[in-house]
Amino acid sequence: MYRIVKKQVLNPQVVLMEIEAPAVAAKCQPGQFTVLRVNEQGERIPLTVADFDREKGTVTIIFQIVGKTTMLLADQEEGGFITDFVGPLGRASELEGLKKVAVIGGGLGCAIAYPQAKALHEMGAEVDVVAGFRDKDLIILQDEMKAACTNYYLMTDDGSAGEHGFVTNKLESLLKAGNQYDVVIAIGPMIMMKFVCAVTKPFNQKTIVSMNTIMVDGTGMCGCCRLTVGGETKFACVDGPDFDGHLVDFEEAMRRSKMYLDQEKAAIEEYKKSHECNLMKGVK
């Protein structure tokens, strides 16, 4: 059992949890992920490490409420426990020697990109962060990100905060202005990463993406996280999750991510129903 040391609602859809897992905290690096199960009957889901504290022995995860399991996880309280928490899995991001980097975070992707920006900033690299959200209510980790970069650019789809537009608009203008980066790190929904790659490609700008695929074990055993990179099949869990974005077959990856969409929808409905019932039980 793994204790939830801290729980913080970052926005109506995004929750932060600090989990007591000393073995994972001792070893994890930016870019790596964990697999957790909320309870004995739960499914295993991968979540990227958002932060870690080796001394406290805790790992921070930040997740969006998208399915039954994340709903169930969000319903767990501070001080409570989750059944399983395994990691650190996947390869750490290769950050060594980078001098100038653009970190592009889309929505929840900012949480996953944060430890990389922070590590790069601590290494003394020049870090441009472009953070994009649908609107001002969904903004997360603004202060943290600002403290972990040289320039922070905020974009919202509706213009309710920061600049009006997508992360790709800002990135393109930065590249057009002559900025050259050792690497652009793009983390967010697959569709965003795909468009970021489309923007950087004409500039021949090396771009690394973090592939958040469906997984079961996370250790190379099931192969359901497989994707095509440069014409070869790779496993996101052991070969990644970071890949050269210009080589990733995003169409295939986006299609594969919909493998269990119908079952997920049904599970959400069922959870909502049973959850309401439970709430009603308390009403006298």
Next chain:
Amino acid sequence: MAKANMTPTKQPMPEQDPMVRRNNLKEVALGYTEEMAVEEATRCIGCKNKPCVEGCPVLVDIPAFIELVKERKFKEAYLTIVATNSLPAVCGRVCPQETQCEAKCVRGAKGEPVAIGRLERFCADWYMSNIEEEFEKPVSNGHKVAVIGAGPAGLTCAGDLAKLGYQVTMFEAFHLAGGVLMYGIPEFRLPKAIVQKEIKGLIQLGVEIKTNMVAGKVATIDELFEQGYEAIFLGTGAGLPMFMNIPGENYNGVFSANEYLTRVNLMKCYADGFDTPIFKAKKVAVVGGGNVAMDAARCAQRMGADEVYIVYRRSEVELPARVEEVHHAKEEGIIFKLLCNPVKVNADEKGWVKSMDCIEMELGEPDASGRRRPIPKPGSDFTIDVDAVIMALGTNPNPLLRSVTPALQTNKWGCIVADEKTGLTSIEGVYAGGDAVTGAATVILAMGAGKDAAAAMDKYIQSKAK
């Protein structure tokens, strides 16, 4: 000694009706009653040479336990088995006895051999349901060892070392111990409650099992030595699934057998209240001819498929699966497409599998494996309509640990190089066994390797202590 029962055939094993069991996950083979077991035991003539024992990778004293069954001393029979085999309820069910102990039985020369496997299973089941287990925790010898991977090899190694007084810590990557016994072999062949009961026995012996620990990620070999473990056993298995590298293999609806079986067996996707999803396929092609292919096909049927095919490139005699599994699969209505190889998976416009192109094969000259090489018949292409394809082509050892342990010598297939008798690897104090060394093989061979390594690790630590 009483005159042996010379009936040429085994006591038949009671089984669930095929048309009933294809819709449930309950165990197929129901097990002998006491009467059946005693009757079968009388078929053993108690020959002097005991060839059956040589056929057993863990050298169970087979004639001795069968003699005790004859005398209805079931508890003593069980204790005779566990003197050398720590997982009898498992072995009685999934060992390929027909190529091991029973292959050597003299009764097999005329008629069927003694049903050694069924008797082993009977003893284990009888003991589990009749005896309140009386585990005596062995006296500690003060030495610490680590076992990585809680599958058949690791569990056996841990059990043997614990019995010798070692403080054994196991590191398991999954949330439950058991390895392939939990995620791979289905409930209807090996009930999970039995696996967990065997594991509970180890815990009572004092073995500590740390789940959710991916060795190589949370701790390297060197770090384990620094933590005071004096010897380490690697039983990390062969978990990396192979694919065919044919076009269309990444379409939605193509699965590795590992993924499919893990969702069913370990994650219990079919059970009420469990959250892991499974793709509800109607027509399924399972590619491969081993036990894993049979398991995947029979699971797919139980998950509600209307038609399930086994697609295998050689002929029936070359099927690597146990004859019993093939027989059970056929009884349940699995359709065998033999001498047939997939060449391409096709999908609809949204990328979901709709069919698979295959080509007929014929057998040519024997290849390096000694089996006749399958050769495509030109112009024999055909298509089968399926909405799911499960690849059961075999597995390779997981590279996770070796990738962070450069000193650990492996061969070109990624298998750990280990001494055949002792399991010693290229690193002093580090032993290995099971599928991690041999590539995908059987439960009992892994157990045999775990046993040999335990003896060698004991010798190593004791010689160092002097």
